Amino acid sequence: MFNILKGKIFGKNNKEHIRSLHNIQLKKSLRDNIAIFKEIFMNDGTILFRNFETKAPDSIKCCLIFADGMVEKEIVNENVLLPIMRHSIPDHIDRSEILDFLINRIVVSGEVEKTADVDELVGSILYGDTIVLLDGVKEALIIDTKGWEFRTVTEPLSESVVRGPREGFTESIRVNLSLVRRKIRNSSLKFQFRALGSRTKTRICLCYLEGVANQKILAELEERLDKIDIDGILETGYIEELIKDAPLSPFRTIGNTERPDVVAGKLLEGRIAVMCDGTPFVLTLPYVFIEHFQASEDYYTNYMYASLNRFFRLAGFFLSTSVPAIYTALVTFHKEMIPTPLLLSITAAREGVPFPTVVEALLMLFVFEIIREAGVRLPSAIGQTVSIVGALVLGEAAVAAKFVSAPMVIVAALTGIAAFLVPKMFGPLVSIRIVFLLLSAFLGLYGYIFGVIGLFIHLMSIRSFGIPYMLNVGSLNKQDLKDTAIRAPWWYMYYRPKLIGDRNPVRKGDAER
Amino acid sequence: MKYIKIMPIILSLFLIPFMVSGCWNYEEVHEIWIATGIAIDRNKETDKYMITVETIKPLGGQELKMLSDFITFEGETIFDAIRNIIAKSGKKLYWSHAKILIASEEVAREGIVPILDFITRDAEVRSDIWLLVSKEKTAKSILEAKHKMYDTASFHLDEILKSEKNLSKFHAVEAWHFLNDLSTDGISAVLPTANLVKKNSGVSPQAYGTAVFKKDKMIGWINGIETQSMLFVKGKLKGGLIVVENVADTTTDVALEIFKSHTKVKPISSGDNVIMKIDVKTDVGIAEITGETDFISKEGRTKLKAEAEKLVKKQIEQLIKKVQKEFKSDIFGFGNTLQRAEPDVWRKLQPDWEDIFSDLETQVNVEITISGSALTSKPIKVGD
Structure with a gap:
């Protein structure tokens, strides 16, 4: 009831305004057409209208429309404006064929299109294209003149590596696509574009390797994307939340990364990537539990060392969820389990x-958590103050003043630091550890074990695009375990991950051995 | 909808723990009163058990300082006495970290079952607590020894008992093990004894020798060397020394360190007559030679070996005789061995095993292998 009322008041009006552009077609008269655009772009100073004429005799009135700041002005001047002004249109050409003549003979641009749909024209202008309107022609040209400033390719801050490529995605989707394309030079690498957001019209790109990626997952992804109805997409996080499995779970079922090499690796495993214009974070899916513990560097360094690091990350997961809970349980319920000298020093x-x-x-x-959160968004100059206050005031002084006991400071520090071993799981870790702590404060280790059982039941029941979340984690099959808690050497990894890269499971040629 | 269905399951998951959980309690660690040892005496005047509990409590502050304290209380039974302590202290004692239990000789002679029942029945007391019998007048006096290496006499005794394998002059026994021996046919239980030795101005606790039990009552003592012989026969010797004095009629003494010892007890029965064949095989190394005589060379070693074997054999035979005549208590577990090897014979002999044991014929064979002489291969030679 409430929803209906709300829809009546807000929803309908908004939608109708957006839809109003849909069925408008260009008119024959240039003046009418300009009027249409002037009306659409009313109060928008960045949209420029440049009126001019082709060379006499038989000069035709033309108009260029483009958005200031979104176009490369040089291209507009040299490749569009200049050629059209310098040429005269021959008599024998009919008005309806003029645009083809311009495309074929005059305009110097790799990407030219013609259309009569005002909606599409408006979208193009706003995306940095230039449109050319001619008097007496019912269609207009869209010429690709995109050119704006973007951040250069730099090392991603959130996923830095010691060994491995140092390039990270930028906010420009075209740059990002080129970064991936350069890693996989193969015609089977497909990019499917679509626009999301009824107002922002953000460009989204699905990347996958045809013949490797699971078609069912791709179809499912497309279906979910089609269902998205939102006014704006500013970051892939919007998409992730709108299409993810188990929306009430703290665990992520869609991965994200800033690194082109990671995306390329996932594509080769048969996963699908979703890029979004305006953010360096690219989604990869399906995403299973063990991927939290895989770092891109694992695949570049010695496999034994990499496996050891994986083990540390798994230990980090255990420590940061369980240390406060186990400590509390032992100290308050199971004092007989602590060695006598340790018990005495804890007591003291x-x-x-x-x-x-x-x-x-x-x-x-x-x-x-306060110190961490305070440190994250601070300029690095002030960051130091936070760490000093955290270490000295809240650590040392609190113990000296008998506010907290020293073992608890150690426990909290260990828990907090261990969580950074699995940075992608930070959110879930914080919530799980509090739940475990409360359970064990309530029932001792018994309660803690209950929490663990609950957590595992939850993890086992999640799926990511039809793929079990705990894929391969509990497996006893040698092949399945090759890229889980250990990273098998490359010469031993014959197959792609089960279920995900099933269409073309053989990764290495001599898998039949 | 899906989540609404899950809710009852989650709720029941949270409710089940309350119903199926056993004994649990939230108790802050600094609010408990840790008992480290317990001594049990008998007060003759009131005919009640007198319990002395040694407790430990850390003092706050930067340094880790421990405050150990004693509480003594009386009661009709052990548990009664322990609960009576609460009336005085207001706090319940925490038993899981108690290391030792010392019974006075009197209590041990009266019967040790009341003590064992408390240990096995109570949830907090560990069944691996060390049991000791006091050789002093009261068990209490051992706990109250002034000189101790650790914070409490209990910790001190705990460390001593843990180092049995280097000395073998006492045999540390955990409560569960004692209980096992007590309830098994054909074997009698033993416990180590504790006494006090003078040290500087005070006294220090010490474990030395063994208290011999017959059924659940103590009947006598054996000393440290005898304890070693007992361990030889039982096959439980893990280390220690064999000191051979005046080897081969010289003035030189040799100490041999036991590395490994293996004993095989085999009953040989002919009709109702049983002979126990005891084969002891021991690996030793020369640990000390107190003179210039060379016992490392082949001839010397043969002599040393013969003397050592003779000595050990003599000690074992003496002990067996003593136990047979004085105590009539089968601490070696001969009956148990017979039961396993020849159940039919055991069934016949079991009713009068006590008498048969005291006249049991034994054959002791000792074989010592000297396998090394530590860092030097020669005795110290004194020049002219």
């Missing part, structure tokens, strides 16, 4: 601390 440290262990733990975890 807790002497005089006013809060119960649980409250202490929650307090310290809270403080750690």
Whole structure:
């Protein structure tokens, strides 16, 4: 009822305005056409109208329309304006064929198109194209003159590596596509464009390797993208949240990365990438649990070292979810499980601390999150202050003042640092650790085990685009385990991941051995 | 809709723990009172158990300082006495970190079952707590020894008992093991004994020798060397020394360190007559030679070996005789061995095993292999 009312008040009007451009076609008269665009772009100073005429005799009145700042002015002048002004249109050409004549003989541009649809024309202008209107012609030319400033390709901040390519995606989708294309020079690499967002018309690109990517997953992805109805897409995060499986789960079922080499690697495994104009973060899907623990560097360095690092990351997952819970359980419920000397020193440290262990733990975890959150968005100059305040005031002084016990500071620090081993899972880790802590404060290790069971049931029940989230994690098959907790050497990885790259499972030639 | 269906499942998941959980309790670690050792005496005047509990409590502050304390209380039973302590302290003692339990000789002679029942029944007391019998007048006095290397006498005794394999002059016994021996047919239980030795101005606790039990009652002592012989026969010797004095009529003493010892006890029965054949095989190394005589060369070693074998054999035979005549208690587990090897004979002999044991014939064979002489291969030679 409420929704209907709301729709009546807001929704309909908005939609109708957007739709109003849909069925408008260009008129024959140049003046009418200009009037149409003037009306559409009313109060928008960046849209420039340049009136001119072709060379006499039989000069035809023309008009260029483009958006200032979105176009490369040189291209507009040299390749569009100049040729058309210098040439005269021969008599024998009919008005309806003039545009073809311009495309074929005059305009110097790799990408030219003609259309009568005003909606498309407006979209092109706003995306940096130049349109040419001619008097007495019912269609207009769209000439690609895009040219704007964008950030150069730099090393991605969120995923830096010691060994591996140092280039990261930028905010420009065309640059990003070229970065991926350069990694996989193959005609089977497909890019499918579409626009999302009823107002922003953001360009989205699906990348996949034909013949490798699972067609069912691609179809499912397309279907989900089609269902998106939102006014604007500013980042891939919008898309991720709108199409992800298990929307109530803290775990991500769609991955994201800033690195072209990661995207290329995932494409080769049969995954699909979704790029979005305006953000360097590219989505990859399906995304399974173990991918949290895979770093691009694993594949470039020695496989033994890489496997060891994977193990550390898995340990980091365990530590950052469980250390406060286990500590609290042991200290408050299962004191018989602590070795006597350790128990005595914990007892000594807790002497005089006013809060119960649980409250202490929650307090310290809270403080750690405060310091972390404060440090993330600060300029690096102030960042140091935060770390000093965090270390000295909240650590040292709090212990000295008997606000918290020293073991708890160690626990909180270990928990917080361990979470950075799995940076992609940061959000879930924070929430899981609090739940585990409360459970074990309630029921001891018994409660903690309950939490673990619950977590695993949840993880086992999630799917990402039809692929089980815990794919290969619990497998006993040698082939399945090759890229999970260990990273098998490349000469031993014969197959692509099961279910994901099934259409063409053989990765290495001599797999039949 | 899907999530609405899941809700009852989640709710029941949270409710089940309350119903199926056993014994649990939230208790802050600094609010408990850690008991480290317990001594059990008998108060003759009131005829009640007198329990002394050694407790430890860390003092706050930068340095880790421990405050150990004693509480003594009486009760009709052990648990009664322990609960009576609460009336005085207000706090419940925490037993999971208790290391040792010392029973006074009197209590041990009366019967040790009441003590064992408390240990096995109580949820907090560990069944691997060390059991000791006090050789001093009261068990309490051992806990109250002033000189100790650790914060409490209990920790001190705990460390001593853990190092059995280097000395073998006592045999550390955990409560569950004692209980096992007690309830098994054809074997009698033993416990190490604790006494006090003078050290500087005070006294220090020490474990030395063994208390011999018959059924659940203590009947006598054996000393440290005898304990080693007992361990030889039982095949539980893990280390220690064999000191051979005046080897081959010289003035030189040799200490041999036991690396490995293996014992095979085999009953040989002919009708109702049983002979126990005890084969001891021991690997030793020369650890000390107190003179210039060369016992490392082949001839010397042969002499040393013969003397050492003779010595060990003599010690074992003496002990067996002593136990047979004085205690009539089968601490070696001969009956148990017979039961396993020849169940039919055991079934016949079991009713009068006590008498048969005291007259049991034994054959002891000792074979010692000297396998090294540590860092030097020669005795120290004194020049002119």
